[in-house]
Amino acid sequence: MDATGNILAIDIGGSHIKGTILDPQGHQQTEYKKFVTPPQVTSGGVLDIVRQIAKDMPPYEKVSVGFPGYVRNGIVFTAPNLFTEHWKEIPLGQRIADALRTPVRLVNDADQLGLGVVSGKGFELAVTLGTGFGTAVVIDGYLLPHLELAHHPISKGRDYDAYIGAAALEEAGKKKWNKRMEKVFKVLKTVFNYDRLYVGGGNVDKLKLPVEPNIHRFSNLDGIKGGAKLWLLEDRYHITTNYPS
Template sequence: MKKTTGQLNVLSIDVGGSHVKATVLNKQGDLTMEYEKIETPMPSTPENMLKAIKRLVKNFPAYDKISVGFPGYIKNGVVVTAPNLGNKAWSGFDLQTELQTQLGKPARVVNDADMAGLGVVDGKGFEMVITLGTGFGTAFFLDGILLPHLEISHHPVAKGKDYDVYIGDIALDDLGVKKWNKRMKKVFKILKTVFNYDYLYIGGGNARKLDMKLDKNMKLVTNEQGIKGGARLWQEKELKGTAVAAKK
C-alpha cells in the first residue's frame, strides 16, 4: 500500500446493488484520488463482498479510518436487513467489526443514504436526502446532524407496493422512463406533504433520468458528492456533542 503524508485520511466505501465504489478522502472530505468501482459480487454474500472490497482497495493510498455506506438497515455496525443483497445471508452480520479485522483500521458502517447525505447537506434546518437506484434510500438531517435511520423504502406507497418496488430499478426497466417519471411525481408530492422538509436532495444512479422541473428547495446531487460523507461520518459524535451543549 502506497504511503501518503499529511493529515488524517479516510477510506470511503459505497456498497450498492450493482457496484461497490471507493476512494480515499482527507479530513475535509476532499478526494485524494479518483474513486474506483467494481461490480457487486453475485451472490452478494458477506464473504464475497469482503473479498471484493479487499480486491478493490488493495493498491489504494494509505488510510487511517474506514467509512462504509451499506444498502440496508444498520445498527451499531451490524446489518439488520439488506433487501437488495439478500437478507438471509446478511442478517446479524457484524460488518463493522469484520472490516476492522480484515483491513486493520477503525471502521464505521451506516446506511448508504445516511452516508451520502453527510456529503451533500447544507446543515440548515430539516433536510431530507433520497437515493434512486436499485432501491429507494432515505436520510434525514436537522441542522446538519444525522437523525435515526428510517426504512421508508419498505413503507407501502401504492397497491401493496413499497417504494423499492414502486420506483426501484425493476420498475424503471418495466415501465420505461416516461411512466417512471409519472410515479416519481406522485412520490415527490407524498414526500413534500408528509415530511415538510426545508430542502430535498436527490441522488443515486437513476436521478439523472428525472425529466420534470424541480421545486426551488430540491436539488440533484452526484454519487461523487455523496461519497465525501465518509469523512464527515467520523465527525458525527463531535457534531452531536456540540449540538447538545449548545442547547443547554
C-alpha cells in the same frame, strides 16, 4: 501521501462496490477502485472485495462504509438488494475493522451520501434513485436514525422499491415512472415537511419533472464528502465506531 486524517471511503451497492481515499475535508485523493457486486453476495464476498479495494491504496487512518440496507451500531440487519437471507445481524463493521486493522464507521449508503450533500442547516431529506430507493434524514447536519422508507407501501401494496426502483423504471418506462415520481414527491413533502430535499442516485438523470426551488439534484460524486463528514459526528444513535479486535 501523508496518512494524517485520511479516510478510505467505501460504497457497497447492489451493482458495484467501490472505494477511494478522502482527505479529512472530504476531497477525493485517488480514483475510484470499482468491482462488480456478485449476485447473492455474502459478507465473506464483500470482505474479499473490500480487501482488494484497500490493497495498494495510499495510507489512511479511518474507514467509512455505506451499505444498502438497515444498519445499526455497525451491524447489518437487512439487505434487500443483496439477498437479505445472507444478511441477518451480520457485524460487518467489526469484520471490516478486523480485516483492515483500522477503525470503521458503517452506515446505510444513502445516509453516507446524504451527509455529503446537505447544507447542515435545518431539516433536510436526501433520497437516492437507484436499484432501490434510499433515504437519509438529517437535522442541522446530524443524521437521524435510519428509516427503511423504501419498504413502506406507496401504491396498491407496492413499496417504494417496487414502485420507483430500477426494475420499475425499466418495466414502466420513463414517462410513467416520472408520473410516479411526481406522486412520491408530494408524499415526501407532506410526510416530512422538509426545509430542503436532495435527489440523487443512478437514475436521477431520468427525472424530467419541474421541481420546487428547495429540491436539489446531486451526483454520487457530490455525496463523496459524506465519508469524511461521518467522522465528524459524535457516537450517537446508530453511528458507532468499530475498532480492530
